[in-house]
Amino acid sequence: METGDSPLLEVKDVTVERPAVLGEQRIGLRRVSLDLYPGEIVVLAGETGSGKSLLARLIVGVAGPQVKRLAGAIHFEGRDLLLLKSRELRELRRGPVAIVPGDPAAQLNPDRTVRQWLRDSIRMARRQPAMPAEKAWSDYFYRVGIIEPERILPQTPGDLSPLMVRRLLVMRAIMAGARLLICDEVTAGLDRISANQYLELLCQVRDETGRGMLLTTGSLRGVERYADSVAVFFEGAILESGPPASILDRPQFAYTREFRACDPRLSDLARDLPTISRGAVSEAEEAIHATASSLAGGATG
Amino acid sequence: MARIVLQRLLVSMIRFAAAGIALIVLIEFAFCVIGGSDLHVWKPDSYGPVPPELSPRPVSWAGLLEDRVRVSLPVVVLCIPGILLIGYSWGLLGARLRRFRGARLLASPFSLFACVPGFWFVGLVAIYSYFHWRRPGFANDLVVERGPDLLTWWHAAIVALPALAAGAAWQIRAVSDVLEKEVTRPYLRGLFMAGYSEEDIFYRNAFRRALPQLFAISGSTLSSVAGSLVCLEYAFRYPGIGSLLVESVKLGSYGGILLSALALAAALSLAVLIGEVAVKLIRPEGVGG
Amino acid sequence: MNRRNSRILRGLARFFVRLWQMRRVLLLVVPYLLLLGWLFVGGGRMDVRPAELYGIPEEPAWESPDAEHWFGTTGNGADLFELSRLAMATSVSVAVVSVSFGIALALLLSMLFVFDPGERRFKLVRIVGQTGFLVPSMVVLVILTGGTGGSLGVAILGLILVIAFHLCPVLADWFQEGESGFDVVAGYVLGLSRREIVMNRILPKILRRLVGVFAGYVPVVVLVEMTLSFLGLTGDRLSCGAMIAYGQGLIIEAPWMSIYPGLMATFVVFVLALLGWRVSAALRTGPLPRLF
Numbered sequence: 001m002e003t004g005d006s007p008l009l010e011v012k013d014v015t016v017e018r019p020a021v022l023g024e025q026r027i028g029l030r031r032v033s034l035d036l037y038p039g040e041i042v043v044l045a046g047e048t049g050s051g052k053s054l055l056a057r058l059i060v061g062v063a064g065p066q067v068k069r070l071a072g073a074i075h076f077e078g079r080d081l082l083l084l085k086s087r088e089l090r091e092l093r094r095g096p097v098a099i100v101p102g103d104p105a106a107q108l109n110p111d112r113t114v115r116q117w118l119r120d121s122i123r124m125a126r127r128q129p130a131m132p133a134e135k136a137w138s139d140y141f142y143r144v145g146i147i148e149p150e151r152i153l154p155q156t157p158g159d160l161s162p163l164m165v166r167r168l169l170v171m172r173a174i175m176a177g178a179r180l181l182i183c184d185e186v187t188a189g190l191d192r193i194s195a196n197q198y199l200e201l202l203c204q205v206r207d208e209t210g211r212g213m214l215l216t217t218g219s220l221r222g223v224e225r226y227a228d229s230v231a232v233f234f235e236g237a238i239l240e241s242g243p244p245a246s247i248l249d250r251p252q253f254a255y256t257r258e259f260r261a262c263d264p265r266l267s268d269l270a271r272d273l274p275t276i277s278r279g280a281v282s283e284a285e286e287a288i289h290a291t292a293s294s295l296a297g298g299a300t301g
Numbered sequence: 302m303a304r305i306v307l308q309r310l311l312v313s314m315i316r317f318a319a320a321g322i323a324l325i326v327l328i329e330f331a332f333c334v335i336g337g338s339d340l341h342v343w344k345p346d347s348y349g350p351v352p353p354e355l356s357p358r359p360v361s362w363a364g365l366l367e368d369r370v371r372v373s374l375p376v377v378v379l380c381i382p383g384i385l386l387i388g389y390s391w392g393l394l395g396a397r398l399r400r401f402r403g404a405r406l407l408a409s410p411f412s413l414f415a416c417v418p419g420f421w422f423v424g425l426v427a428i429y430s431y432f433h434w435r436r437p438g439f440a441n442d443l444v445v446e447r448g449p450d451l452l453t454w455w456h457a458a459i460v461a462l463p464a465l466a467a468g469a470a471w472q473i474r475a476v477s478d479v480l481e482k483e484v485t486r487p488y489l490r491g492l493f494m495a496g497y498s499e500e501d502i503f504y505r506n507a508f509r510r511a512l513p514q515l516f517a518i519s520g521s522t523l524s525s526v527a528g529s530l531v532c533l534e535y536a537f538r539y540p541g542i543g544s545l546l547v548e549s550v551k552l553g554s555y556g557g558i559l560l561s562a563l564a565l566a567a568a569l570s571l572a573v574l575i576g577e578v579a580v581k582l583i584r585p586e587g588v589g590g
Numbered sequence: 591m592n593r594r595n596s597r598i599l600r601g602l603a604r605f606f607v608r609l610w611q612m613r614r615v616l617l618l619v620v621p622y623l624l625l626l627g628w629l630f631v632g633g634g635r636m637d638v639r640p641a642e643l644y645g646i647p648e649e650p651a652w653e654s655p656d657a658e659h660w661f662g663t664t665g666n667g668a669d670l671f672e673l674s675r676l677a678m679a680t681s682v683s684v685a686v687v688s689v690s691f692g693i694a695l696a697l698l699l700s701m702l703f704v705f706d707p708g709e710r711r712f713k714l715v716r717i718v719g720q721t722g723f724l725v726p727s728m729v730v731l732v733i734l735t736g737g738t739g740g741s742l743g744v745a746i747l748g749l750i751l752v753i754a755f756h757l758c759p760v761l762a763d764w765f766q767e768g769e770s771g772f773d774v775v776a777g778y779v780l781g782l783s784r785r786e787i788v789m790n791r792i793l794p795k796i797l798r799r800l801v802g803v804f805a806g807y808v809p810v811v812v813l814v815e816m817t818l819s820f821l822g823l824t825g826d827r828l829s830c831g832a833m834i835a836y837g838q839g840l841i842i843e844a845p846w847m848s849i850y851p852g853l854m855a856t857f858v859v860f861v862l863a864l865l866g867w868r869v870s871a872a873l874r875t876g877p878l879p880r881l882f
Contacts, residue, residue, distance in 0.1 A: 093494065093496035109510070120505075331736070413860065416813075416860040416863055420835070424837065521880050525726065546729060546732060
């Protein structure tokens with residue numbers, strides 16, 4: 001797979017603070033750096049609350065006004081996203097950058113049909129180049145694996161399966177000309193088979209269109225099949241990152257090894273479920289506080 | 302569309318019939334069971350011609366109803382559209398300004414006025430008219446000299462004002478509450494993430510989806526306005542349908558009580574029927590508009 | 591420092607910390623106590639009849655408002671400020687009693703259905719609620735009180751029934767909302783009975799919200815009681831409504847007799863309404879149906 005020379009997305013030493021449960025501020029991201037090139041899938045993996053979704057929302061400008069940047073920058077095609085105004089970020093979300101949230105069905109208007117929703121998207125993205133007319137939609141449907149679009153168009157989001165909703169969101173992103181696709185909690189709410197189909201679709205879109213993708217997940221299971229680069233998050237910092245093979249086979253930290261082992265299998269039911277040991281957590285804490293948080297540019301060769 | 306209208310019409314008629322039965326039971330309970338009267342509401346002997354206290358000229362019950370409705374009509378025409386217009390527009394604005402507690406700020410002048418007893422307002426106007434405008438009643442020379450048409454509307458406006466203030470205060474808060482509840486739904490966050498503007502999210506999605514509920518709250522608003530007009534018309538000595546009810550109750554005239562209460566119920570029933578049909582047409586079940 | 595002293599000090603410290611944590615509640619409760627204390631304390635005859643007050647004696651001894659009598663006096667020289675205060679105390683008492691019993695009745699009626707299984711157990715409540723708005727509450731009260739020739743007891747009964755009628759559908763909604771909570775679902779999964787879940791999980795939350803309902807409805811019912819007394823439907827009892835009604839006959843000779851009782855009424859209703867909004871916002875009572 002070939003990647004471009006300059007990164008599509010460049011996150012440089014981003015440190016932000018966010019409000020915690022009792023109202024005090026705490027560090028949400030800690031000197032996070034990573035690069036994403038066109039035609040590449042980067043996976044952010046980590047526990048809940050480790051900061052991976054916060055980074056995803058920060059990139060598209062939906063993190064909320066209470067999240068404050070302390071240092072760093074996020075460049076997308078040369079523009080610092082953290083300096084853009086809300087109107088500019090909104091324009092970005094309409095076209096070049098698309099986000100598929102973790103619970104996509106709950107985030108579509110339950111009263112509007114698929115056809116109305118697609119028309120609305122086209123109306124909103126009218127200034128983006130090459131928005132297709134309704135007659136040309138069928139190509140896009142087939143591209144995302146929807147065989148009978150005429151059956152889907154009159155339905156509302158509540159009638160559709162979670163996988164179908166994700167296919168439609170990817171299709172909308174392609175129609176709007178998105179160059180960066182962010183999938184938060186990429187397989188949340190999907191059974192194993194649907195999750196595999198969805199990940200295959202994302203790989204197919206990457207290979208055919210050369211779009212860059214940033215996926216967040218709470219599990220390292222199967223990342224070697226779809227990811228070009230993996231970054232393991234811990235308490236707002238990237239503990240380690242690199243190609244999936246090096247992360248999975250030769251992890252630098254016990255935390256990564258034990259985090260990967262935390263996916264329970266049916267055979268685990270007879271004994272205690274795996275968890276991460278205190279030793280591994282302490283080692284990871286020392287690492288993120290002592291050294292720079294990540295290896296920028298190390299993800300791709 | 303015909304099927305929807307007929308369906309809602311049938312439901313309205315059933316509701317109206319139920320209201321009529323409830324009124325009959327209430328009158329019987331109040332006058333006979335508690336009040337100890339021998340005149341039962343179901344007996345034809347309990348009804349007679351229109352008492353002279355209810356009408357200065359001899360009329361039939363139908364004629365009395367017509368006279369009173371004609372007098373109340375300007376009050377209703379001034380009051381209800383005013384409440385709906387102010388309530389919906391300011392309620393919408395209050396919901397848009399929810400971050401600044403807009404609804405409370407916008408509703409506060411009306412809410413303040415709603416704390417003023419309407420019948421006291423009558424007294425204040427009468428005192429002001431006597432001492433400042435130097436004439437009895439509720440109008441100054443300018444209005445009186447312009448002729449009976451303006452005077453009629455002036456009087457109707459004075460009667461409608463307290464009811465409008467109280468109704469608008471409640472309507473603004475109710476509309477804002479409905480819209481604020483709608484804008485907290487998760488799908489709006491998805492629209493925001495997809496790049497929809499605030500106006501698109503609020504007007505084309507949240508507001509549209511909340512329309513049936515917004516129509517539904519008008520039913521209780523209209524009912525409350527009808528109730529408040531009963532007192533206000535009597536306080537102003539305004540010979541409308543509301544004061545007919547109070548006068549009939551004081552006289553013990555079942556015909557007058559039933560006539561006025563059923564007229565109010567019919568008007569409310571019609572208004573709600575129109576609202577329900579409009580909601581069904583705007584948002585047919587199953588698919589959004 | 592010995593152990594007993596430190597325990598006392600620790601207890602005191604905990605007490606003050608608790609007071610500080612409850613400061614918002616105290617800020618709401620104290621104005622209520624002050625207002626009610628001012629209305630109800632201080633003596634005065636509660637059995638004064640307005641007809642006696644507003645009858646014009648042969649040599650009227652009324653005085654317009656001055657430094658000694660802020661609201662002026664009646665024809666027989668009684669202080670109008672004091673009478674207005676007593677009248678408001680009557681109205682507030684009626685409102686408190688009516689709203690309390692109305693809420694209790696509504697809760698009782700709702701509880702009749704709440705233990706039944708199934709989604710449609712409140713169907714009857716909702717159907718009746720949807721029909722009831724055709725007969726405005728004020729019409730019901732006027733007919734009920736007028737039929738007896740004017741009686742405060744019947745007025746209170748009518749208020750209780752109207753409040754219960756309007757509140758039942760709201761409580762039905764709250765019960766159904768409460769049942770969709772995660773803790774309730776967990777309770778069913780663990781095998782708790784419906785009765786245990788309703789009484790231990792759902793009902794406490796609703797009872798908390800009912801305090802907000804009470805605070806929200808008291809000023810409304812005060813206004814309604816005054817309206818009924820203005821119409822002469824609560825008997826010859828001291829109330830601002832009756833005082834204003836009688837005062838309308840004296841607006842030329844003694845206008846203060848209809849102005850100032852209304853001012854007192856507006857002030858008290860305004861304070862109660864302000865506190866009521868604040869309490870219902872703090873308790874997240876939610877939107878309430880309009881009664882009158």
